[in-house]
Amino acid sequence: MSHAKEAELFNKDEAKVNWHDQALWFVRNKRDKAAHTVKGWEDLRNLASAIKANVLSNLDDYLVQFEENAQKNGIQVHWAGDAEAHNKIVHDILLQNNVKKVVKSKSMLTEECHLNPYLEAHGIEVIDTDLGERIVQLAKEPPSHIVLPAIHKTKEEVDALFQKHLGTVPSHGDPRYLTNEARKHLRDKFLKADAAITGVNFAVAETGGIVVCTNEGNADMGVHLAKVHIACMGIEKIIPEEKHLGVFLRLLARSATGQPITTYSSHFNKPVQGKEMHIVIVDNGRSEQLSREAFRSSLHCIRCGACMNTCPIYRRSGGHSYKATIPGPIGSILSPGMDLKKHSSLPFASTLCGSCSDVCPVKINIHEQLYQWRQIITKNVKQPVVKRSILKMAGIVLANSKLYGFLGRSSRFMLKHLPKSIVNSKINTWGKARDLPKVENDNFEDWYKKRKS
Amino acid sequence: MSRASILNAIKKNKPESVPLPQIDLSLFHEDIDLVDIFYKNLESVGGRIVSLNTIEDLDAEIKKRYPNAKSIVSCSNTSQLATISISNETEPHSLESIDLAIIDAQFGVAENGAVWISENDFIVRALPFIANDLVLILSKNDICLHMHEAYNLISKRERTFGVFLSGPSKTADIEQCLVIGAQGAMSLTVFIF
Numbered sequence: 053m054s055h056a057k058e059a060e061l062f063n064k065d066e067a068k069v070n071w072h073d074q075a076l077w078f079v080r081n082k083r084d085k086a087a088h089t090v091k092g093w094e095d096l097r098n099l100a101s102a103i104k105a106n107v108l109s110n111l112d113d114y115l116v117q118f119e120e121n122a123q124k125n126g127i128q129v130h131w132a133g134d135a136e137a138h139n140k141i142v143h144d145i146l147l148q149n150n151v152k153k154v155v156k157s158k159s160m161l162t163e164e165c166h167l168n169p170y171l172e173a174h175g176i177e178v179i180d181t182d183l184g185e186r187i188v189q190l191a192k193e194p195p196s197h198i199v200l201p202a203i204h205k206t207k208e209e210v211d212a213l214f215q216k217h218l219g220t221v222p223s224h225g226d227p228r229y230l231t232n233e234a235r236k237h238l239r240d241k242f243l244k245a246d247a248a249i250t251g252v253n254f255a256v257a258e259t260g261g262i263v264v265c266t267n268e269g270n271a272d273m274g275v276h277l278a279k280v281h282i283a284c285m286g287i288e289k290i291i292p293e294e295k296h297l298g299v300f301l302r303l304l305a306r307s308a309t310g311q312p313i314t315t316y317s318s319h320f321n322k323p324v325q326g327k328e329m330h331i332v333i334v335d336n337g338r339s340e341q342l343s344r345e346a347f348r349s350s351l352h353c354i355r356c357g358a359c360m361n362t363c364p365i366y367r368r369s370g371g372h373s374y375k376a377t378i379p380g381p382i383g384s385i386l387s388p389g390m391d392l393k394k395h396s397s398l399p400f401a402s403t404l405c406g407s408c409s410d411v412c413p414v415k416i417n418i419h420e421q422l423y424q425w426r427q428i429i430t431k432n433v434k435q436p437v438v439k440r441s442i443l444k445m446a447g448i449v450l451a452n453s454k455l456y457g458f459l460g461r462s463s464r465f466m467l468k469h470l471p472k473s474i475v476n477s478k479i480n481t482w483g484k485a486r487d488l489p490k491v492e493n494d495n496f497e498d499w500y501k502k503r504k505s
Numbered sequence: 506m507s508r509a510s511i512l513n514a515i516k517k518n519k520p521e522s523v524p525l526p527q528i529d530l531s532l533f534h535e536d537i538d539l540v541d542i543f544y545k546n547l548e549s550v551g552g553r554i555v556s557l558n559t560i561e562d563l564d565a566e567i568k569k570r571y572p573n574a575k576s577i578v579s580c581s582n583t584s585q586l587a588t589i590s591i592s593n594e595t596e597p598h599s600l601e602s603i604d605l606a607i608i609d610a611q612f613g614v615a616e617n618g619a620v621w622i623s624e625n626d627f628i629v630r631a632l633p634f635i636a637n638d639l640v641l642i643l644s645k646n647d648i649c650l651h652m653h654e655a656y657n658l659i660s661k662r663e664r665t666f667g668v669f670l671s672g673p674s675k676t677a678d679i680e681q682c683l684v685i686g687a688q689g690a691m692s693l694t695v696f697i698f
Contacts, residue, residue: 075681090616092532102526109523112515125664131508183687184678200678207680227682238688243598259664269634269674269689276631277597287511292525294660298652299528301669302616312546312617313652313671316634316689321664324630335511343518 054397059369068206073367075203080361082310083411090302099299101415104352107290108342114257114290115333121260122331125322130332135165138334142167142249142282143174145330149280151176151246155238157264157271158182159251160198160355161284161334164377167249178249179241181270183234190217196371198378199308199357204370238270248274252285252331253354254300258293261321262331265304265314272318281323282330287338288351300354303413307356341389346424350385352414359408359418365401374398381408385421388429396433399425438479460495467491530653539615539648540697547618547695550672551685557698567607567640570694574605574638580627581609581642597631606636610695612647614655614669620695621659623667630666639673639690643697 063069087093107114119129130145132138138161146154154171156162156178168178168189180189184201188194190213195201202210207225214220214230218237223229250271254263262283264271275281291300305311323329342348360366360380371379376387376395384398399422408418449456467475468491476483494502544554555566564586578600579587584607591600608627610620620641627633649655659667674689685691 078681091535095529095532099526099528102523105520105523106525109520111519112512115512115515131511133507133511181688182678183676187678200681202678203681205680207682210679225679227679227684230679231676231684231687235686235688239601242688243601261664267674268676268687270687272634272668273631273688276629276634287515295528295653295656298656302652309677311550311671313614313619313669315550315671315674317619317669317671319664319667321666324666333511335514339511339514339518342515342520345520348520 053375055369055373055375055401056397058373058375059365059401062370062373063368069368069370071206072204072370076361076367079200079309080358080411083307083358083361084310086306086310086312090306096299096303097413097415100303100354100413101349101352103291103296103299104414105349107292108288108348108351110292111287111290111342114292115287117257118255118260118290119333121258123260125260126329127260127323128328128330130330132332132334132336134336135334138165138284138332138336139167139170141332142284143171143176145280145282145328146171146176146247149247149328151280153177153179153241153245154247154249155179155181155241155245155270155274155278156185156249157251157266157274158185158201159249159284160377161251161286161336162249163194164336165284165334167284179238179245181238181241181274182266182268183231183270186234186238187213190214194372194377196379197357197360198355198380204372238273242273242277245274245278247280247282248278249282249284250275252283252289253304254291254297255285255289255331256292256294256297257290259321261294261319263297263301264318264320265301265316266318267309267311267315269316272316275318275320279326280328280330281320282332283320284332284334286334286336288353304354304356307358307411307413337390341386344389347385347389347421349416350382350389350418350421352416353382353386354414356413358411358413362407362411364403364405364407369401374401381418381422382412382416385416385418385425388425392429393433396429399423399429457495457497464491464493464495528653533651533653535650537615537650539650540645542615543613543618543648545618546616547613547672550618551675551683551693552618552672553692553694555694555696557696560698563642563696563698566696567605571605571638571640576603577605577607578603578632578636579607580632581607583609583642584640591629591632593628595629597629597635600629600631600635603632603636605638605640606632606690607640607642608633610641610643610647612649612655612658613643613695614650614652615648616651617669617671619655619669619671621655621667621669623659623662624665625663633668633670634674634689637691639670639693641670641693641695643695645697
């Protein structure tokens with residue numbers, strides 16, 4: 053189903069859409085406030101973008117340097133070409149350590165690779181430990197936002213889920229009570245887990261260490277209790293030197309939620325004696341995206357979600373309408389590179405207003421890339437008949453001033469005198485939810501000529 | 506696709522070399538009251554601050570703030586409140602019911618209210634996360650302006666495990682309502698002397 057069709061489903065509950073829209077706009081405002089307090093914010097964005105451009109142009113060297121330094125510190129490094137290889141590597145590590153129970157902190161990469169169902173099919177229990185991720189896991193849904201995974205759920209829905217799965221008492225969706233119940237539930241899981249899987253926010257080539265950022269402390273609770281830590285990262289997570297973390301950590305949380313920094317920014321350089329630490333480096337289409345000149349800067353992304361919070365389409369269509377691991381504007385320029393046909397409607401889910409590019413902490417020209425994907429998609433993927441024929445007709449009319457004038461006059465006449473049921477008929481999608489503006493007698497040209505005489 | 510084929514694909518597809526930019530610190534310099542800004546930012550992230558007249562008041566002030574704490578681990582020489590001692594042999598699961606952990610912070614960061622602590626400061630990695638409440642001890646003279654200075658301060662450390670900690674654990678995953686006390690510490694108080 054196309055994004056537009058999915059969005060229509062989301063829009064059936066108008067009150068919920070309005071709430072979703074406002075909640076995300078509120079986060080966007082917090083981002084603005086946080087950004088405005090930082091002296092040199094724009095310089096930080098420029099630096100971050102330039103560092104990432106340098107990373108992409110030396111990515112192979114940095115990855116090798118990172119691997120060497122990580123290995124020196126006793127970390128085992130693995131390489132996976134695609135999702136399947138990634139899942140197999142993770143499963144093999146778990147098998148070797150006789151792991152039955154895994155706790156996982158947020159990692160969009162493992163979502164992308166569908167790691168959970170893979171491990172579950174092999175009889176391993178996987179518990180997502182970020183509260184939002186746990187909520188959507190219990191609901192058997194994918195996250196709808198990369199930073200706020202359960203933003204599409206009301207507190208009453210969470211209440212019902214927890215009653216069913218955690219045995220809580222009805223609380224009318226009291227967030228404090230529900231969070232505390234989740235804390236107890238997850239504590240038990242942390243204490244019993246054999247292995248912890250985390251994502252990676254940044255991997256430092258110079259030191260071979262990784263940084264993981266959370267607000268809940270769930271990554272650390274998992275890692276420091278379990279005997280095995282597996283960290284999964286895309287190849288683009290590399291940064292050259294540790295001091296560059298200063299740039300990225302100043303940008304990340306402010307862009308994401310308006311916090312000055314995440315509660316926990318944990319620096320893992322060496323496993324504790326007697327424990328194992330593994331890093332799985334995953335390509336899964338990224339090196340191919342690197343080859344596309346117009347789209348390679350999409351690999352700068354640090355997964356803050358600012359482009360989603362600001363996007364008028366995302367806010368009113370919800371993350372699930374994108375049917376992609378990463379929704380929103382950034383997802384709409386990443387996903388077509390993975391599967392052009394499946395994701396062909398996503399670059400059209402935009403007004404091209406450019407707000408995403410304005411808030412992006414690493415200055416990805418998201419709206420320009422959306423436009424460029426459209427050019428490729430219309431050439432390679434068959435477009436709906438209405439869209440094709442209307443644009444073709446528009447092309448003919450706009451190229452002929454007499455025809456344009458005639459059709460303008462006749463449509464003004466018709467719009468004025470035809471009944472609303474015909475004006476707002478099925479073919480006029482604008483008329484689905486609103487009326488057309490009042491029709492004037494003249495067009496601009498007529499009005500201008502009269503005015504002169 | 507193995508290591509070699511991933512690296513080959515990158516080599517083939519990467520753009521021409523782009524230089525690595527230098528970080529010009531003068532762009533980010535501000536003459537501000539570091540202690541004052543640190544206070545404000547720590548409060549904004551849900552942390553609490555107690556300003557001590559003298560470091561000798563520490564234990565009395567901790568007791569005042571955490572009167573019900575029974576199982577206490579102290580990794581600081583300045584506090585004598587410990588009821589449980591730990592070593593690097595301590596099994597982290599055994600810390601499950603620790604009420605309070607007391608840890609010396611190496612330094613604070615004014616721009617975000619974070620403190621830096623590393624493995625040597627808390628002996629068992631799980632401690633600052635599994636303890637119910639957290640007390641950090643920080644000298645007024647050890648507050649830096651921003652994260653660039655912070656990374657300069659830790660550039661020569663022995664790299665094992667370390668964390669920038671900014672306030673208590675928190676979540677807003679249920680309808681964007683901020684709840685303090687998610688999976689990590691329920692409260693965090695910085696005692697400044």
